[in-house]
Amino acid sequence: LDTSGRALKLALSAAPTLIKPNLDELRELTGNQIKSEAKVVEAARQLLDQGIETVVVSLGEQGAIYVEANHVVQAIPPKVTVKSTVGAGDAMVSGTVAGKIKGLSLEECARLATAFSISAITQVGSGLPSLAAIEDFKDQVEIKYFN
Incomplete structure (x- = not known):
C-alpha cells in the first residue's frame, strides 16, 4: 500500500501486508517525532x-528502512x-512485492526494490529498464543491518 493522508490512516484498519510511508507519513501515522533511524524503526x-x-x-x-517482525x-x-x-x-513497492513473490529475504527484497526505484529516477518517463541495469543497480545498493 502506497498512499497518504486520510486514505493511509483508514487503510491501516485492513492490516495490509505491506505499507510504504515516507518519513512525514510515518510521523503522522504514529504521532511520534522521528529524528533518528532508531526512532524510524520504533515507529515502524x-x-x-x-x-x-x-x-x-x-x-x-x-x-x-525495511521493517519486519524479526528483521530490519x-x-x-x-x-x-x-x-x-x-x-x-x-517502483519501490513493485520491487518489494516482486521480491516477496520470489521468496527473497528481506535484504534481497530491499536490494531489488531499491534497484527498481533507482531505475525510475534515472530516466524521464515510463519504461522498463533492462535486466542488466537492474542487476547493476542491485550490486551498488549498500545494506545496513539493525538489531
Whole structure:
C-alpha cells in the first residue's frame, strides 16, 4: 500500500501486508517525532503491532528502512543523477512485492526494490529498464543491518 493522508490512516484498519510511508507519513501515522533511524524503526514496529507484515519507510536519497517482525535493514542507494522522481515510490513497492513473490529475504527484497526505484529516477518517463541495469543497480545498493 502506497498512499497518504486520510486514505493511509483508514487503510491501516485492513492490516495490509505491506505499507510504504515516507518519513512525514510515518510521523503522522504514529504521532511520534522521528529524528533518528532508531526512532524510524520504533515507529515502524508500532505499525507491525497493528497486523502489518512489512513496513518500508522511504527516506529519499538515504534509501529506505525495511521493517519486519524479526528483521530490519536499510537499503542505501548509490549516488545517481536524478532525472525525475515520478514513479519512484511505485517502483519501490513493485520491487518489494516482486521480491516477496520470489521468496527473497528481506535484504534481497530491499536490494531489488531499491534497484527498481533507482531505475525510475534515472530516466524521464515510463519504461522498463533492462535486466542488466537492474542487476547493476542491485550490486551498488549498500545494506545496513539493525538489531
